[in-house]
Amino acid sequence: MLKDTVIKINNFIGGGLVRKFVVWIVVIIMLLGALTTIFVQISLTSTLSEELHERGMAISRNLAASSTEPLLIEDTVSLNRLIGNIKKTEKDVEYIFITDAKGKVLVHTFNAGFPGELLTAHTETSSSSRLLDTGDGYVIDFKAPILNGRAGFVHIGLDETSLNEKITQTSRIIMMLTFIVGALGVFMAYIAGDYLTRPIRALVKGAEEIGRGNLGYQIETESTDEIHILSKAFNQMSHNLNNSINELRTSEERYKKLVDGISDAVILIDSQKNILSWNSAAQEIFDYSFEEVVGKSINMLYSPFKGIVTDNMGEILDGEGVFIKKNGMLFPGVVSSRPLQEGADVGRVVVIRDITHQKEMKKLEKQLLQSDRLATIGQLAAGVAHEINNPLANISLYAQMLLKKTEDENAKSKLKTIDDEANRAAHIVQGLLEFARRSELKLNPIDINIEIDKVLSILNHQFNDIKVTTLLEPLPLIYADSGQIRQVIIDILTNSIQAITKNGEIMIRTTANHDHIEISISDNGYGIPRENMDKIFDPFFTTKEPGEGTGLGLSICYGIINRHNGTIDVRSEVGIGTTFTIKLPV
Template sequence: MSIQLKTILGIALIEGVLLIVIILTMMGFIRESNYEGLLKRASTTATLFAATTKDAVLSYDFASLESFVDEVLHNPDLVYARVVAPDGQPFAEAGDLSNLEDGRFVADRGIEHVDDDVFDTSADIAEGGVIFGRVEIGLHIGGVTKAIQAVTRWSAALATIEMALVALFSLILGSYLTGQLKNLRAAARSVAEGDFDIAIPVKGRDEIAEVSSAFNRMAANLKHTNEERSRYERQLKELNQTLEQRVRKRTEELQFKNDELQTAYESLKDTQAKLLQSEKMATVGVLAAGVAHEINNPIGFIMGNLATLREYVEIYHRIIDDYDACCRADSESERLSRLDALRRWMEAQGYDFIRDDVPGLLEDCAEGTERVRDIVLNLREFSHPAQAELSGPIDPNQCVVSTLKMLNNELKYKCRINTDLGELPAIQASPGQLNQVLLNMLVNAGHAIEDQGEIRVTTRREGDSIHIIIEDDGKGIAPQALPRLFDPFYTTKPVGQGTGLGLAISYGIIKDHGGEIAVDSEPGKGTRFTIRLPIGASDPAES
């Protein structure tokens, strides 16, 4: 076998093996990385979807569930989305459900087991260890599969082209070298026989000429060159191995640190949301007795009105029955006699008064039910989790009014509430979070007043911001307590009467809205809190 053929076959074999290894390794890495990314994306989407629908499932808010399902399908890769009960009955569903056999959901164990280009996965909706439902989604993986197939085809095509080019180059190179190396072969035979005085004619200045010159020096330096080369190869191999180990170790350290930071960030976000909701529910708990009293008042007069209306209905029934008897009288004289008796009885019962009193009673009942409805809606607004609220243009004065309504029964027995609400523009803010800040400030103002006092709420615009000022004439705050007033868990109230989180959370909410809170107080003369919010405030959800 000639050196030309050996060169072609050797280079082609080496190139082929290397290409196969590289292509297989690359395809395996691409497939694994894409499948792993899809699995993570599907798991994250299902988990976030379960967290989003959790409150709606717990409250059986089917309208919100339908909205959440439609919203999550805006993701272009989702084929369908469902929210189902523990027994599998759907609460809400949307999308293409044709791949579900008989409407039954079967989760896929892995991407490689998918045979319909849709990866089916789910996540439980649980609270306190109890499962209240499950979200089910289908993620379209056809794009990834086609991309992997396309990469495979292109890799095969490139490998084929490269093999052909390598073979052609090897043929040309082998032909050139074969002619130039004939002299070198003869000289090498001489060197193999121990003749190191051989001299090869050097012609030209190309690489072959340089090889010929080097060959002439090879006999004397062969042993020394071989030893140096071996030493250099060992050093280079050791250096490469050490470098790879250092790079791999550093990469692992960076990945570990990144995972720790991500975990800490998620934990911090979850803790912040829980603290915010916990403080809100604690404040709402303070108002529970007052709200119950507020509801009992309208319920009481509604029940009284209904009792009166029941008596009126009995009188109306009697009138109808007597009138019917008059109509069925056998003679005109009997009919007139019955009508006269009915008229006298109606006058004795006060029919004219009853007729005029019924509309008023019904209007009072309607007003009472509307009052109960408003109280319940206000309480629901305040107790709703902050992360589920939508931010948008709101009227700050409306937040002040609704908060004062909630606190009316809490404050009216020992405080006079005076308001001076100026004309304010709408601002971009979360109404529930702003209500919580106002609620905390007003409750604290009420607690600062021991007997009888006054709370003043003022709103006004100053330049590019609005100011909400809450003042009381209570006992005030000691100067040494002012620097720590917004620190978490710091409170000036007696043990058991405060968590120390209200002002800290309020401060954080206002900061997230791009504003600030200032406090001025003098012991024995009262306290003034000033909330400043920019008119062009950013969305607090982004903050």
């Protein structure tokens, strides 16, 4: 309770230590002065009252002894002279009167006549003194017997005015002294407070300097007391803190140089997956400045189509992902994350590596392997086709000659079968020759959109119930062999038509980029199984029934696009559909 009261008073006073020190000293001095004044006033009142009482009793007794003889001889003149002298010599005596044993007033000092109520008041008690109210103030009446009361009584009234004046005067002196002491106390308290709080203010300034970043600040003090010990401890703490911060800064600079030297994006996130910091590589990879991403969720760096992958605990899983740059460009990456502190959910370090180059290299290697494989197979196919073509021609020729000469229907049927199979074999050989042939391209400026319209006119009768949608953007002209490009589009659309079972849809889209154009052909057919994706451009690979295809169509398409310095890619999911994307340079 007392502690709370002191806290409230300190809060009310406000200001610094010197102000509080001075105020408390003044309060203490004033309190002690008030207590001293009260104590002195009580003691002085008691002392002066006792002194006045003793003096009154002494005067009344002496007067009683001196008035015995005049009273016995009834010498009123001597009695009047006696009481008159006492009244003149004793300033505090308000009145004197003498009564006989029966209470009859013999002499008195009242000029206006003896007040009868005064005599009545004294008949009510037999005590030696009594406090009487005269209307103008209080008077102490002292009563002394003459010859034990047988001759009469002496009454003396002493006024309390002088007593009260002495008490008041003494109280004023004490209050004046208290004020003087208080003023001196304030002055001395201010000097003492300023001196005593000087090292404390030095400590406060030191703490403020350290708070401003002035590490290593030292305090100078001349004291040898506990403040000096505290100052030494503060200086040592400041020195150690400065050394620790310098070491930390050095370590941080080394760490920053190390992290900035990493070509991967290193991102520091908190427990809510908000970005706290990242390295310069992250800024280069994502094209964001640090101010644009700090405090925002790391989800903003993930593709909206394939967002962040987390486990059941919400932690980011390691593995491949798709990320998005500031300009909206998507790119593949590998992500790995580790907690900042084991066993505590205080954040993680996320490392993202851009694997676009690796993907392109892998794709290029795959294309080179495909090209080498196709070239090897083409050479083999050309040799085989050349050796098989002549015997097939002879078989077909002789089968036709025999058909014209024989009349046997059974023989004709068999000869016709031989001729058909020879023609089918010749068609396969022709495909091999086309696959193996590296004929010179007839390059001319062409508009791909026009070539697509021509192909759609040719295949219009094959679409039947299939819905064909085209989104053809205006394209720049490219140099290409229009016949071979149309063959590629025909083969891909033919495959789409054959892959569609019901509610068929085909989407043809063209777009232009700064250095190439893209042709995208999508269908909602049954799709290509994952295990066959790497084989679809291989010669003679087909999933069709025997006799329904040679497996050379996509191989020929691949060769044509490759000779045009373009690329052809495929994405497919079983049950959803397939998309072929052709890129040709402008």
